[in-house]
Amino acid sequence: MPNRTTSRRTELTRGELAAQTGCNIETIRYCEQIGLLPAPPRSQGGHRLYGDDLRKRLGFIRRSRDLGFTLDETHGLLRLVDGGNYTCAQVEALARQHVREIERKISDLRSSSARSKRWPRNATAARYPYAQSSTRCSIPGPRVIRPHECEVDDESRNLGKGFFELGREADRTREHQLAAGGGAAATVERALDSAKFRDPFVTAKGEKRAAVSLRRLRTLWFNTGTLCNLTCRNCYIESSPTNDRLVYLSVAEVAEYLDEIERESLGTEEIGFTGGEPFMNPAFPAMLEATLRRGYRVLVLTNAMRPMMKMTEPLLALKERYPQQLVIRVSLDHYSRSLHELERGPRSWVPAFDGLKWLIEVGFVVHVAGRRFSGEPDSVLRAGYARLFREHRLPIDAHDPVQLVLFPEMDATKDIPEITTACWDILGVSPDAMMCAASRMVIKRKGAPHPTVVSCTLLPYDPQFELGRTLREAGGSVPLNHPHCARFCVLGGGSCTANR
Ligand code: SF4
Numbered sequence: 128m129p130n131r132t133t134s135r136r137t138e139l140t141r142g143e144l145a146a147q148t149g150c151n152i153e154t155i156r157y158c159e160q161i162g163l164l165p166a167p168p169r170s171q172g173g174h175r176l177y178g179d180d181l182r183k184r185l186g187f188i189r190r191s192r193d194l195g196f197t198l199d200e201t202h203g204l205l206r207l208v209d210g211g212n213y214t215c216a217q218v219e220a221l222a223r224q225h226v227r228e229i230e231r232k233i234s235d236l237r238s239s240s241a242r243s244k245r246w247p248r249n250a251t252a253a254r255y256p257y258a259q260s261s262t263r264c265s266i267p268g269p270r271v272i273r274p275h276e277c278e279v280d281d282e283s284r285n286l287g288k289g290f291f292e293l294g295r296e297a298d299r300t301r302e303h304q305l306a307a308g309g310g311a312a313a314t315v316e317r318a319l320d321s322a323k324f325r326d327p328f329v330t331a332k333g334e335k336r337a338a339v340s341l342r343r344l345r346t347l348w349f350n351t352g353t354l355c356n357l358t359c360r361n362c363y364i365e366s367s368p369t370n371d372r373l374v375y376l377s378v379a380e381v382a383e384y385l386d387e388i389e390r391e392s393l394g395t396e397e398i399g400f401t402g403g404e405p406f407m408n409p410a411f412p413a414m415l416e417a418t419l420r421r422g423y424r425v426l427v428l429t430n431a432m433r434p435m436m437k438m439t440e441p442l443l444a445l446k447e448r449y450p451q452q453l454v455i456r457v458s459l460d461h462y463s464r465s466l467h468e469l470e471r472g473p474r475s476w477v478p479a480f481d482g483l484k485w486l487i488e489v490g491f492v493v494h495v496a497g498r499r500f501s502g503e504p505d506s507v508l509r510a511g512y513a514r515l516f517r518e519h520r521l522p523i524d525a526h527d528p529v530q531l532v533l534f535p536e537m538d539a540t541k542d543i544p545e546i547t548t549a550c551w552d553i554l555g556v557s558p559d560a561m562m563c564a565a566s567r568m569v570i571k572r573k574g575a576p577h578p579t580v581v582s583c584t585l586l587p588y589d590p591q592f593e594l595g596r597t598l599r600e601a602g603g604s605v606p607l608n609h610p611h612c613a614r615f616c617v618l619g620g621g622s623c624t625a626n627r
Contacts, residue, residue, distance in 0.1 A: 138176040148185050155185065161465070161473050163188055163202060202465075317542040319610060327591060327606035330545040337546040337617075339558045340604040341567070346426075347384060347598070348399040348568035348584050348623070351376050351408040356434055359460075360470050361500065363537060364587055366403040373570050373587055375408045380578050382417055384569050387598050389421075399426045399566075399623065401584055406434035412441035419449040428496065428623070431457040431482025432475070439485070446491060456494040456532070457483045462511035466501055480519075487521055495523055496532045505533055535619030537585070539610040546607045546617050554617065561612075562622040563605045567598065584623045585611045 145152045158164040164185060167175045177185075184205075191201040322331040330336050352375040355366035364373075388395045398418045405411050405427055418425050429435050435442070445453060457479065461467045464476040471479075486493045497512060499505070513525035525531045551558055558564060563582045570587045571578040579593055580601035586592040586609055594601035607613065616622070 137179045139178075139182065141175050141177065144177045144182060144185065148182065148189060150185060150189055157469070158185065158188060161202075161468065163205060319540055319542050323542075323545050324608050324610060327608045330547055332545075334545075334547040334549070336606050336608060337548050337550060337558065338604045338606045339561045339563045341602050342559055342564045344388070344393045344395050344565070344567060344598060344602075346397040346399055346566040347388065347395050348401060348566060349376055349381055349384075349414070350568055350570045350584070350587055351400055351402050351405040351411060351414070352571075353403040353587075354407050355403040355430075356407065356432055357404070357430060357471055357475060359472070361536065361538075363585055370403075372573055373403070374573050375410065376414070376569070376571055376578060378410050378413045378417055380569075380571065381414045384578075384598060385418065385421055385423075391599060393598065396424060397426060398423045399428070399584075401428040401568075401623070404430055404432075404434050406438050412438055412445065415445055415453070416441075419445060419452050423452070425453050427453070427455045429455060429457060429482075430471070430475075430479055431455075431486060432478040435482055436478075436485070442491075443489060446489070450490075451492075454492045454494060455486055456496050457486070458496045459483065459512075460498045461501055462497070462508070462515045470498070470500065484519065484521070487523075493521075493523065494530050494532065495525075496534060498534050498536065500536045508533055535615055537611050537615045537619075541610070541614075543610050543613045543618070546613050550617065556617055560622075561616050563616075566623075567594070567601050585615060 139147060141152055141155055144150075145155060150158075155164065159166055164181060167177045167181055170176055187205075188201055191204065320331065325331070326336070328336055350364075350373050353364060353366045353370045353373040354368065354375075355362075355370070356368060358367040385398075387393075400411070400414065402408070406429060408414075415425060415427070458471075459467055459479060460470040467476050467479070468474070483493065483495070495512065497508060499508065501508070503511075509525045509531065512523075512531055515521075516523045516525055523530050550556070562584070566583060567580050568582075568584050568587065569578050569580055577596065580595055580598060581587050582592040582594060582601075582605045589609060591608060592605065594603065594605070607617065
Protein backbone atom coordinates (compact mmCIF):
# COMPACT_ATOMS: atom_id res chain seq x y z
CA MET A 128 0.00 0.00 0.00
CA PRO A 129 1.25 3.47 -0.74
CA ASN A 130 2.13 5.78 2.06
CA ARG A 131 -1.03 7.83 2.29
CA THR A 132 -0.98 10.70 4.74
CA THR A 133 -4.09 12.52 3.63
CA SER A 134 -7.70 11.56 3.44
CA ARG A 135 -9.20 10.82 0.03
CA ARG A 136 -11.58 13.78 0.31
CA THR A 137 -8.76 16.32 0.10
CA GLU A 138 -6.56 14.48 -2.36
CA LEU A 139 -6.24 15.84 -5.86
CA THR A 140 -4.97 14.31 -9.05
CA ARG A 141 -2.25 16.20 -10.88
CA GLY A 142 -4.78 17.65 -13.30
CA GLU A 143 -7.04 18.79 -10.47
CA LEU A 144 -4.08 20.29 -8.65
CA ALA A 145 -3.11 22.17 -11.79
CA ALA A 146 -6.64 23.49 -12.22
CA GLN A 147 -6.94 24.49 -8.58
CA THR A 148 -3.58 26.21 -8.22
CA GLY A 149 -3.30 27.73 -11.70
CA CYS A 150 0.07 26.00 -12.28
CA ASN A 151 0.27 23.98 -15.42
CA ILE A 152 0.98 20.25 -15.34
CA GLU A 153 4.47 20.69 -16.81
CA THR A 154 5.37 23.08 -14.00
CA ILE A 155 4.21 20.62 -11.36
CA ARG A 156 6.17 17.85 -13.03
CA TYR A 157 9.25 20.04 -13.21
CA CYS A 158 8.94 21.04 -9.53
CA GLU A 159 8.94 17.34 -8.66
CA GLN A 160 11.90 16.62 -10.91
CA ILE A 161 14.09 19.23 -9.26
CA GLY A 162 12.94 18.38 -5.76
CA LEU A 163 10.93 21.51 -4.97
CA LEU A 164 7.86 19.35 -4.56
CA PRO A 165 8.21 15.87 -3.03
CA ALA A 166 6.89 12.95 -5.07
CA PRO A 167 3.25 12.45 -4.06
CA PRO A 168 1.85 9.16 -2.83
CA ARG A 169 -0.05 7.10 -5.37
CA SER A 170 -3.43 5.45 -5.39
CA GLN A 171 -3.74 1.73 -5.81
CA GLY A 172 -4.38 2.40 -9.47
CA GLY A 173 -1.03 4.24 -9.68
CA HIS A 174 -2.42 7.79 -9.88
CA ARG A 175 -0.51 10.54 -8.13
CA LEU A 176 -2.53 12.01 -5.28
CA TYR A 177 -1.73 15.43 -3.91
CA GLY A 178 -2.85 16.18 -0.39
CA ASP A 179 -3.36 19.51 1.29
CA ASP A 180 0.30 19.74 2.35
CA LEU A 181 1.50 19.44 -1.25
CA ARG A 182 -1.15 21.84 -2.49
CA LYS A 183 -0.01 24.43 0.04
CA ARG A 184 3.62 23.85 -0.81
CA LEU A 185 2.91 24.34 -4.51
CA GLY A 186 1.02 27.52 -3.64
CA PHE A 187 4.08 28.74 -1.72
CA ILE A 188 6.36 27.94 -4.67
CA ARG A 189 4.06 29.75 -7.05
CA ARG A 190 3.80 32.76 -4.77
CA SER A 191 7.59 32.89 -4.40
CA ARG A 192 7.95 32.80 -8.15
CA ASP A 193 5.32 35.54 -8.54
CA LEU A 194 7.41 37.64 -6.17
CA GLY A 195 10.39 37.06 -8.42
CA PHE A 196 12.38 34.64 -6.26
CA THR A 197 14.58 32.48 -8.45
CA LEU A 198 14.29 28.72 -8.32
CA ASP A 199 17.51 28.57 -6.29
CA GLU A 200 16.16 31.09 -3.80
CA THR A 201 12.85 29.26 -3.52
CA HIS A 202 14.80 26.07 -2.94
CA GLY A 203 16.75 27.85 -0.22
CA LEU A 204 13.58 29.01 1.53
CA LEU A 205 12.04 25.55 1.39
CA ARG A 206 15.23 23.91 2.61
CA LEU A 207 15.10 26.08 5.69
CA VAL A 208 11.51 25.12 6.33
CA ASP A 209 12.14 21.43 5.61
CA GLY A 210 15.10 21.38 7.97
CA GLY A 211 12.85 22.82 10.67
CA ASN A 212 15.73 24.67 12.32
CA TYR A 213 15.41 28.04 10.68
CA THR A 214 15.20 31.37 12.39
CA CYS A 215 13.15 34.38 11.35
CA ALA A 216 16.44 36.21 10.82
CA GLN A 217 17.53 33.66 8.20
CA VAL A 218 14.29 33.97 6.26
CA GLU A 219 14.44 37.74 6.53
CA ALA A 220 18.03 37.74 5.25
CA LEU A 221 16.99 35.79 2.16
CA ALA A 222 14.08 38.12 1.52
CA ARG A 223 16.26 41.21 1.94
CA GLN A 224 18.86 39.80 -0.42
CA HIS A 225 16.11 39.28 -2.94
CA VAL A 226 14.84 42.86 -2.56
CA ARG A 227 18.38 44.15 -3.13
CA GLU A 228 18.63 42.07 -6.32
CA ILE A 229 15.31 43.46 -7.61
CA GLU A 230 16.45 47.00 -6.86
CA ARG A 231 19.68 46.41 -8.75
CA LYS A 232 17.80 45.05 -11.76
CA ILE A 233 15.38 48.00 -11.76
CA SER A 234 18.30 50.38 -11.62
CA ASP A 235 20.06 48.58 -14.52
CA LEU A 236 16.91 48.63 -16.59
CA ARG A 237 16.22 52.30 -15.89
CA SER A 238 19.67 53.29 -17.08
CA SER A 239 19.27 51.01 -20.13
CA SER A 240 15.99 52.71 -20.91
CA ALA A 241 17.44 56.20 -20.60
CA ARG A 242 20.35 55.43 -22.90
CA SER A 243 18.28 53.55 -25.44
CA LYS A 244 15.78 56.39 -25.77
CA ARG A 245 18.61 58.67 -26.81
CA TRP A 246 19.66 56.50 -29.76
CA PRO A 247 17.33 57.57 -32.52
CA ARG A 248 17.97 61.29 -31.84
CA ASN A 249 21.71 60.77 -32.09
CA ALA A 250 21.61 58.48 -35.06
CA THR A 251 22.87 59.66 -38.42
CA ALA A 252 21.53 58.42 -41.71
CA ALA A 253 24.70 56.40 -42.13
CA ARG A 254 24.10 54.65 -38.87
CA TYR A 255 20.50 53.84 -39.73
CA PRO A 256 20.52 53.06 -43.44
CA TYR A 257 17.00 51.69 -43.34
CA ALA A 258 15.68 55.01 -42.07
CA GLN A 259 16.29 56.63 -45.46
CA SER A 260 15.62 53.66 -47.63
CA SER A 261 12.65 53.95 -49.92
CA THR A 262 12.32 50.17 -50.00
CA ARG A 263 9.67 48.87 -47.69
CA CYS A 264 10.81 46.13 -45.35
CA SER A 265 8.52 43.16 -44.91
CA ILE A 266 9.31 43.03 -41.23
CA PRO A 267 6.20 44.25 -39.46
CA GLY A 268 6.14 47.06 -36.90
CA PRO A 269 6.53 48.18 -34.26
CA ARG A 270 10.05 48.35 -35.54
CA VAL A 271 12.70 47.03 -33.19
CA ILE A 272 16.24 48.26 -33.66
CA ARG A 273 18.32 45.15 -34.05
CA PRO A 274 21.98 45.00 -33.10
CA HIS A 275 22.98 44.73 -36.76
CA GLU A 276 21.02 47.70 -37.93
CA CYS A 277 23.30 50.41 -36.68
CA GLU A 278 26.93 50.77 -35.89
CA VAL A 279 26.66 51.64 -32.25
CA ASP A 280 29.15 50.20 -29.82
CA ASP A 281 28.67 46.88 -28.08
CA GLU A 282 27.72 48.38 -24.77
CA SER A 283 24.93 50.41 -26.31
CA ARG A 284 23.72 47.39 -28.26
CA ASN A 285 23.42 45.42 -25.10
CA LEU A 286 21.81 48.26 -23.23
CA GLY A 287 19.44 48.70 -26.14
CA LYS A 288 18.42 45.12 -25.89
CA GLY A 289 17.81 45.72 -22.22
CA PHE A 290 15.45 48.54 -23.11
CA PHE A 291 13.44 46.40 -25.47
CA GLU A 292 13.20 43.72 -22.86
CA LEU A 293 11.80 46.19 -20.36
CA GLY A 294 8.15 45.51 -21.01
CA ARG A 295 8.37 41.83 -20.27
CA GLU A 296 11.26 41.87 -17.84
CA ALA A 297 10.51 44.28 -15.00
CA ASP A 298 10.61 42.43 -11.72
CA ARG A 299 9.18 39.26 -13.18
CA THR A 300 11.99 37.49 -14.90
CA ARG A 301 11.91 35.27 -17.95
CA GLU A 302 13.09 32.48 -15.70
CA HIS A 303 9.77 32.73 -13.92
CA GLN A 304 7.83 32.80 -17.14
CA LEU A 305 9.61 29.74 -18.45
CA ALA A 306 9.30 27.72 -15.30
CA ALA A 307 5.77 28.73 -14.43
CA GLY A 308 4.12 28.73 -17.80
CA GLY A 309 6.23 27.09 -20.42
CA GLY A 310 7.35 30.46 -21.82
CA ALA A 311 5.46 33.69 -22.16
CA ALA A 312 6.63 34.04 -25.71
CA ALA A 313 4.90 30.81 -26.54
CA THR A 314 1.58 32.33 -25.62
CA VAL A 315 1.97 35.68 -27.35
CA GLU A 316 3.87 34.85 -30.54
CA ARG A 317 1.85 33.92 -33.55
CA ALA A 318 2.22 30.53 -35.20
CA LEU A 319 4.21 30.50 -38.43
CA ASP A 320 2.15 31.56 -41.44
CA SER A 321 1.92 28.38 -43.50
CA ALA A 322 2.25 30.37 -46.74
CA LYS A 323 5.82 31.32 -45.78
CA PHE A 324 9.05 29.46 -46.57
CA ARG A 325 7.54 27.38 -49.34
CA ASP A 326 9.23 28.53 -52.51
CA PRO A 327 13.04 28.70 -52.39
CA PHE A 328 13.10 31.73 -54.70
CA VAL A 329 9.99 33.73 -53.89
CA THR A 330 8.45 34.72 -50.56
CA ALA A 331 4.78 34.46 -49.66
CA LYS A 332 4.39 38.11 -50.71
CA GLY A 333 5.91 37.40 -54.11
CA GLU A 334 9.22 39.12 -53.34
CA LYS A 335 12.61 37.74 -54.31
CA ARG A 336 13.95 35.57 -51.52
CA ALA A 337 17.44 36.33 -50.26
CA ALA A 338 20.20 33.79 -50.87
CA VAL A 339 23.75 33.48 -49.56
CA SER A 340 26.73 32.49 -51.71
CA LEU A 341 29.65 30.56 -50.31
CA ARG A 342 32.54 33.02 -50.38
CA ARG A 343 35.17 30.72 -48.96
CA LEU A 344 35.03 27.49 -47.01
CA ARG A 345 36.67 28.90 -43.91
CA THR A 346 35.17 26.28 -41.59
CA LEU A 347 34.08 22.75 -42.32
CA TRP A 348 31.86 21.17 -39.71
CA PHE A 349 31.38 17.48 -39.14
CA ASN A 350 28.28 16.25 -37.36
CA THR A 351 29.67 13.15 -35.70
CA GLY A 352 26.14 11.72 -35.15
CA THR A 353 22.98 12.98 -33.44
CA LEU A 354 23.09 10.60 -30.48
CA CYS A 355 23.53 12.48 -27.22
CA ASN A 356 23.56 11.61 -23.54
CA LEU A 357 20.96 14.37 -22.91
CA THR A 358 17.54 15.31 -24.24
CA CYS A 359 17.46 19.07 -24.03
CA ARG A 360 14.17 20.94 -23.98
CA ASN A 361 14.89 22.94 -27.09
CA CYS A 362 17.81 21.29 -28.84
CA TYR A 363 18.49 22.87 -32.21
CA ILE A 364 18.70 19.47 -33.89
CA GLU A 365 16.71 17.32 -31.48
CA SER A 366 19.68 15.25 -30.34
CA SER A 367 18.88 12.62 -27.74
CA PRO A 368 19.95 9.18 -26.52
CA THR A 369 17.68 7.66 -29.17
CA ASN A 370 17.95 10.04 -32.13
CA ASP A 371 20.27 8.38 -34.64
CA ARG A 372 18.87 10.06 -37.74
CA LEU A 373 22.43 11.17 -38.35
CA VAL A 374 24.68 8.20 -37.73
CA TYR A 375 28.25 8.17 -36.49
CA LEU A 376 30.79 9.33 -39.04
CA SER A 377 33.92 7.22 -39.42
CA VAL A 378 37.52 8.44 -39.45
CA ALA A 379 37.81 7.43 -43.12
CA GLU A 380 34.76 9.54 -44.01
CA VAL A 381 36.19 12.55 -42.24
CA ALA A 382 39.55 12.01 -43.96
CA GLU A 383 37.82 11.89 -47.36
CA TYR A 384 36.65 15.49 -46.94
CA LEU A 385 39.96 16.66 -45.51
CA ASP A 386 41.59 15.18 -48.61
CA GLU A 387 39.18 17.11 -50.82
CA ILE A 388 40.03 20.37 -49.06
CA GLU A 389 43.70 19.79 -49.84
CA ARG A 390 43.12 18.53 -53.36
CA GLU A 391 40.94 21.50 -54.27
CA SER A 392 43.06 24.02 -52.30
CA LEU A 393 39.97 25.34 -50.54
CA GLY A 394 41.99 27.22 -47.94
CA THR A 395 39.94 25.94 -45.03
CA GLU A 396 41.34 27.05 -41.68
CA GLU A 397 39.11 25.47 -39.13
CA ILE A 398 37.41 22.13 -38.62
CA GLY A 399 34.45 22.02 -36.25
CA PHE A 400 32.94 18.95 -34.64
CA THR A 401 29.43 18.89 -33.28
CA GLY A 402 26.69 16.35 -32.63
CA GLY A 403 24.72 15.13 -30.69
CA GLU A 404 27.53 14.80 -28.28
CA PRO A 405 30.73 14.21 -30.30
CA PHE A 406 32.34 12.20 -27.51
CA MET A 407 29.57 9.59 -27.87
CA ASN A 408 31.19 8.56 -31.16
CA PRO A 409 33.84 5.94 -30.26
CA ALA A 410 36.00 7.05 -33.19
CA PHE A 411 36.06 10.67 -32.10
CA PRO A 412 39.61 10.77 -30.65
CA ALA A 413 40.94 9.25 -33.89
CA MET A 414 39.02 11.87 -35.90
CA LEU A 415 40.55 14.63 -33.82
CA GLU A 416 43.99 13.16 -34.29
CA ALA A 417 43.52 12.89 -38.08
CA THR A 418 42.41 16.52 -38.25
CA LEU A 419 44.97 18.02 -35.89
CA ARG A 420 47.76 16.14 -37.63
CA ARG A 421 46.97 18.04 -40.82
CA GLY A 422 47.46 21.32 -39.01
CA TYR A 423 43.87 22.56 -38.75
CA ARG A 424 42.54 24.59 -35.89
CA VAL A 425 39.84 22.42 -34.33
CA LEU A 426 36.71 23.51 -32.49
CA VAL A 427 34.76 20.89 -30.53
CA LEU A 428 31.25 21.56 -29.20
CA THR A 429 30.52 19.39 -26.17
CA ASN A 430 28.47 19.27 -22.99
CA ALA A 431 31.66 18.15 -21.16
CA MET A 432 29.76 15.47 -19.30
CA ARG A 433 30.39 11.78 -18.85
CA PRO A 434 31.02 10.83 -22.51
CA MET A 435 33.89 13.34 -22.60
CA MET A 436 35.20 12.33 -19.20
CA LYS A 437 35.42 8.75 -20.40
CA MET A 438 37.92 9.91 -23.01
CA THR A 439 40.23 11.99 -20.86
CA GLU A 440 43.28 9.87 -21.65
CA PRO A 441 43.27 10.29 -25.46
CA LEU A 442 42.21 13.92 -25.01
CA LEU A 443 45.23 14.66 -22.83
CA ALA A 444 47.51 12.94 -25.32
CA LEU A 445 46.12 15.15 -28.11
CA LYS A 446 46.65 18.26 -26.04
CA GLU A 447 50.26 17.31 -25.47
CA ARG A 448 50.87 16.81 -29.19
CA TYR A 449 48.85 19.76 -30.51
CA PRO A 450 48.75 22.26 -27.64
CA GLN A 451 47.57 25.36 -29.51
CA GLN A 452 45.24 23.91 -32.11
CA LEU A 453 42.36 22.59 -30.11
CA VAL A 454 39.53 24.68 -28.64
CA ILE A 455 36.74 23.06 -26.68
CA ARG A 456 33.48 24.94 -26.37
CA VAL A 457 31.33 23.77 -23.49
CA SER A 458 27.57 24.31 -23.43
CA LEU A 459 26.37 26.00 -20.26
CA ASP A 460 22.93 27.20 -21.24
CA HIS A 461 22.66 29.72 -18.41
CA TYR A 462 24.86 31.01 -15.62
CA SER A 463 22.43 29.68 -13.03
CA ARG A 464 22.10 26.04 -12.30
CA SER A 465 18.31 26.16 -12.24
CA LEU A 466 17.92 27.61 -15.74
CA HIS A 467 20.65 25.43 -17.19
CA GLU A 468 18.81 22.41 -15.81
CA LEU A 469 15.47 23.73 -16.99
CA GLU A 470 16.86 23.43 -20.51
CA ARG A 471 19.11 20.38 -20.14
CA GLY A 472 17.34 18.37 -17.48
CA PRO A 473 17.78 17.70 -13.77
CA ARG A 474 21.27 16.92 -12.48
CA SER A 475 22.93 18.14 -15.68
CA TRP A 476 24.73 21.11 -14.12
CA VAL A 477 27.27 19.52 -11.80
CA PRO A 478 28.77 17.05 -14.31
CA ALA A 479 28.98 19.74 -17.00
CA PHE A 480 30.58 22.22 -14.65
CA ASP A 481 33.01 19.60 -13.34
CA GLY A 482 33.95 18.74 -16.93
CA LEU A 483 34.49 22.41 -17.70
CA LYS A 484 36.72 22.84 -14.65
CA TRP A 485 38.70 19.72 -15.53
CA LEU A 486 39.36 20.97 -19.05
CA ILE A 487 40.68 24.25 -17.68
CA GLU A 488 42.73 22.63 -14.93
CA VAL A 489 44.58 20.41 -17.38
CA GLY A 490 45.27 23.31 -19.72
CA PHE A 491 42.82 23.17 -22.62
CA VAL A 492 41.67 26.33 -24.32
CA VAL A 493 38.02 26.43 -23.26
CA HIS A 494 35.16 28.59 -24.45
CA VAL A 495 31.56 28.52 -23.30
CA ALA A 496 28.30 28.55 -25.25
CA GLY A 497 25.29 30.09 -23.52
CA ARG A 498 21.79 30.78 -24.73
CA ARG A 499 19.44 33.70 -24.62
CA PHE A 500 16.26 31.79 -23.77
CA SER A 501 15.92 33.54 -20.40
CA GLY A 502 15.14 36.78 -22.23
CA GLU A 503 17.71 38.72 -20.22
CA PRO A 504 19.69 41.38 -22.08
CA ASP A 505 23.16 40.25 -23.17
CA SER A 506 24.73 42.64 -20.67
CA VAL A 507 22.92 40.88 -17.82
CA LEU A 508 23.74 37.44 -19.19
CA ARG A 509 27.42 38.28 -19.59
CA ALA A 510 27.54 39.80 -16.12
CA GLY A 511 25.99 36.62 -14.72
CA TYR A 512 28.53 34.39 -16.45
CA ALA A 513 31.33 36.72 -15.39
CA ARG A 514 30.24 36.32 -11.76
CA LEU A 515 30.15 32.57 -12.13
CA PHE A 516 33.59 32.39 -13.75
CA ARG A 517 35.04 34.74 -11.14
CA GLU A 518 33.60 32.75 -8.23
CA HIS A 519 35.18 29.58 -9.59
CA ARG A 520 38.39 31.25 -10.78
CA LEU A 521 37.82 30.16 -14.36
CA PRO A 522 39.95 32.20 -16.80
CA ILE A 523 37.16 32.82 -19.32
CA ASP A 524 36.33 36.37 -20.32
CA ALA A 525 32.52 36.52 -20.32
CA HIS A 526 32.59 39.84 -22.16
CA ASP A 527 34.54 38.41 -25.08
CA PRO A 528 31.98 37.19 -27.67
CA VAL A 529 34.37 34.45 -28.75
CA GLN A 530 35.09 33.08 -25.30
CA LEU A 531 31.41 33.27 -24.39
CA VAL A 532 29.11 32.77 -27.36
CA LEU A 533 25.43 33.56 -26.73
CA PHE A 534 23.05 31.83 -29.08
CA PRO A 535 19.64 33.19 -30.04
CA GLU A 536 16.67 30.92 -29.59
CA MET A 537 15.02 29.21 -32.51
CA ASP A 538 11.51 27.96 -32.91
CA ALA A 539 10.52 27.05 -36.43
CA THR A 540 6.84 26.95 -35.46
CA LYS A 541 6.65 30.66 -34.54
CA ASP A 542 6.00 33.36 -37.08
CA ILE A 543 8.96 35.28 -38.44
CA PRO A 544 9.35 37.56 -41.46
CA GLU A 545 10.85 36.10 -44.61
CA ILE A 546 14.13 37.59 -45.75
CA THR A 547 14.03 39.21 -49.17
CA THR A 548 16.93 40.54 -51.21
CA ALA A 549 15.89 44.04 -50.12
CA CYS A 550 16.32 43.15 -46.44
CA TRP A 551 20.11 43.20 -46.57
CA ASP A 552 20.21 46.95 -47.20
CA ILE A 553 17.27 47.70 -44.99
CA LEU A 554 18.72 45.80 -42.06
CA GLY A 555 22.31 46.78 -42.75
CA VAL A 556 23.33 43.12 -42.70
CA SER A 557 25.73 41.57 -45.18
CA PRO A 558 24.97 38.14 -46.62
CA ASP A 559 28.69 37.46 -46.21
CA ALA A 560 28.20 37.55 -42.44
CA MET A 561 25.95 34.48 -42.54
CA MET A 562 27.40 31.18 -41.42
CA CYS A 563 26.64 29.58 -44.79
CA ALA A 564 28.84 32.18 -46.56
CA ALA A 565 31.91 30.60 -44.98
CA SER A 566 31.05 27.11 -43.82
CA ARG A 567 29.39 23.82 -44.61
CA MET A 568 28.64 20.71 -42.58
CA VAL A 569 29.17 17.04 -43.40
CA ILE A 570 26.51 14.63 -42.16
CA LYS A 571 25.59 11.02 -42.74
CA ARG A 572 21.92 10.10 -42.72
CA LYS A 573 20.82 6.79 -41.30
CA GLY A 574 20.75 4.19 -44.07
CA ALA A 575 22.62 6.43 -46.53
CA PRO A 576 25.55 4.82 -48.36
CA HIS A 577 27.82 7.81 -47.81
CA PRO A 578 27.99 11.21 -46.09
CA THR A 579 26.67 14.36 -47.70
CA VAL A 580 27.19 18.11 -47.33
CA VAL A 581 24.55 20.50 -45.97
CA SER A 582 24.52 24.27 -45.77
CA CYS A 583 25.16 24.72 -42.07
CA THR A 584 25.01 23.24 -38.58
CA LEU A 585 21.37 24.24 -38.08
CA LEU A 586 19.56 22.45 -40.88
CA PRO A 587 20.79 18.87 -41.15
CA TYR A 588 17.42 17.26 -41.82
CA ASP A 589 15.74 19.51 -44.38
CA PRO A 590 16.54 18.01 -47.82
CA GLN A 591 16.44 21.41 -49.54
CA PHE A 592 19.61 22.35 -47.62
CA GLU A 593 21.44 19.23 -48.75
CA LEU A 594 23.85 20.58 -51.32
CA GLY A 595 25.83 17.66 -52.65
CA ARG A 596 28.02 14.68 -52.04
CA THR A 597 31.28 16.61 -52.20
CA LEU A 598 32.47 20.03 -51.07
CA ARG A 599 32.78 21.09 -54.67
CA GLU A 600 29.13 20.22 -55.33
CA ALA A 601 28.12 22.08 -52.19
CA GLY A 602 29.77 25.32 -53.24
CA GLY A 603 26.70 27.09 -54.63
CA SER A 604 24.38 29.61 -53.03
CA VAL A 605 21.76 28.83 -50.39
CA PRO A 606 18.23 30.32 -50.58
CA LEU A 607 17.19 31.42 -47.08
CA ASN A 608 14.05 29.33 -47.15
CA HIS A 609 13.72 28.36 -43.51
CA PRO A 610 12.54 30.18 -40.38
CA HIS A 611 15.96 29.49 -38.77
CA CYS A 612 17.62 31.57 -41.51
CA ALA A 613 15.57 34.56 -40.44
CA ARG A 614 15.41 34.02 -36.71
CA PHE A 615 18.87 32.70 -35.90
CA CYS A 616 21.13 34.13 -38.59
CA VAL A 617 19.73 37.30 -40.14
CA LEU A 618 17.78 38.75 -37.23
CA GLY A 619 19.42 36.90 -34.35
CA GLY A 620 23.03 37.39 -35.47
CA GLY A 621 23.85 33.79 -34.57
CA SER A 622 26.71 31.68 -35.88
CA CYS A 623 28.19 28.46 -34.60
CA THR A 624 31.52 29.61 -36.01
CA ALA A 625 32.92 32.31 -33.80
CA ASN A 626 36.36 30.97 -33.13
CA ARG A 627 39.78 32.45 -33.57
S1 SF4 B 1 20.17 28.78 -41.12
FE1 SF4 B 1 21.68 30.42 -41.39
S2 SF4 B 1 23.56 29.42 -41.99
FE2 SF4 B 1 21.87 27.95 -42.31
S3 SF4 B 1 21.25 28.23 -44.44
FE3 SF4 B 1 19.95 29.58 -43.22
S4 SF4 B 1 21.06 31.56 -43.19
FE4 SF4 B 1 22.50 30.00 -43.88
